[in-house]
Amino acid sequence: MSVFTDDKLVVAISSRALFDFEEENRIFESGNPQAYMAAQLERLEQPARPGIAFSLVRKLLAFNDASTERVEVVILSRNDPVSGMRVFRSGRANEIRIERGVFTQGRSPFRYLKPLQAKLFLSANADDVREALAAGFPAARVLMESVLAGDNYPNEVRIAFDGDAVLFSDQAERVFQDGGLDAFQRHESEKALQPLPDGPFKPFLQALHRLQASGTPAMKIRTALVTARSAPAHERAIRTLMHWNIHVDEAMFLGGLPKGEFLREFEPDFFFDDQTRHVDQAARHVPAGHVAGGITNG
Structure with missing residues (x-):
């Protein structure tokens, strides 16, 4: 052993x-x-x-x-x-x-x-x-009411992450909660070159990155960032991942659109989000988990 x-x-x-x-x-x-x-x-x-x-x-x-x-x-x-x-x-x-x-x-x-x-x-x-x-x-x-993962990608581990309060800290989310969308967009534009602090799931994303690099040709990992951010706040999220020397395969900047139907098309084996409304909606389409951290879970 x-x-x-x-x-x-x-x-x-x-x-x-x-x-x-x-x-x-x-x-x-x-x-x-x-x-x-x-x-x-x-x-x-x-x-x-x-x-x-x-x-x-x-x-x-x-x-x-x-x-x-x-x-x-x-x-x-x-x-x-x-x-x-x-x-x-x-x-x-x-x-x-x-x-x-x-x-x-x-x-x-x-x-x-x-x-x-x-x-x-x-x-x-x-x-x-x-x-x-x-x-x-x-x-x-784990939301026990989630649907089970599909079987269209037997040789790919497909995982989707929310950004703020999941991969990244809830720093920007706090700005949004305090000042609204305009304050959030302004704050993120001003700090576009400053990486976001680490969120609770950064270590897991790093572990997946290492697994992909050292793994077997028979299996691949495909990751997606699925976030309510939109331009111009997208840039800080991308630059943060670049600063970590980690890439995701897909990024969806949805600007508040419901995430569930986009996740249904991506077909992840699991999706992680900190906001219950997003997780509940996602669970109708894919396996989903609630990350109970950050300001929205206080």
């Missing part, structure tokens, strides 16, 4: 984000954890169906080959250890390699992100995501 290294992309994910455990979760939320555990044990030989983040995980793991493990996926779950057995068996049945897991039986698991050296945390639990973001880890709450 491999050890964690700085250049490995470690994804920590809850069992509900990876597999469809919604029926079992309804039992748990009824206030009867013993019944939930019994149901999972009864279904031990019944593999769970793929969940919202399954396509993302499966494609990222495809960057591994016989000689190099570039990506590792670790289950980080509020589940009990008994239920954890079904999670591992579901992984084997769905042909994804998962060897490590942490099961905390109802307690918040986010404190284990540091020893895992996680570059991404996906969970259905909003409190766990907020704690992870506060601790400095890229994290998103």
Whole structure:
């Protein structure tokens, strides 16, 4: 079993984000954890169906080959250890390699992100995501009502990001909230040559950039910036990415247009945004996650 290294992309994910455990979760939320555990044990030989983040995980793991493990996926779950057995068996049945897991039986698991050296945390639990973001880890709450990813790009990991409060800090968003669109556009034009401060998902984008550079010809990564910015505020966003020495494959400066239909055409395996209205709308078309940071989530 491999050890964690700085250049490995470690994804920590809850069992509900990876597999469809919604029926079992309804039992748990009824206030009867013993019944939930019994149901999972009864279904031990019944593999769970793929969940919202399954396509993302499966494609990222495809960057591994016989000689190099570039990506590792670790289950980080509020589940009990008994239920954890079904999670591992579901992984084997769905042909994804998962060897490590942490099961905390109802307690918040986010404190284990540091020893895992996680570059991404996906969970259905909003409190766990907020704690992870506060601790400095890229994290998103998976919208369980999202549609599953399509299968048109089996050899591409396709990921879309919002800009402000996701890839970048919420500095510019604060200007918008305080002074409106005109103040925002003026502020961003004046500071076009000044890179935006880092946002919570910059480390994950960097990790994807490294994975693309060191990966296998059999798999590619295609990224998109999908933002409500429009000209002239677009320039600061582009120059910030240039300053980071990172490029995205597509950039959509939508000027307030709904993002969902553009995302439907891009067909990402996952989309990250900090504003609930954008995430809720996107979830009708693609797998989506809420990044609960920044001024709009205060």
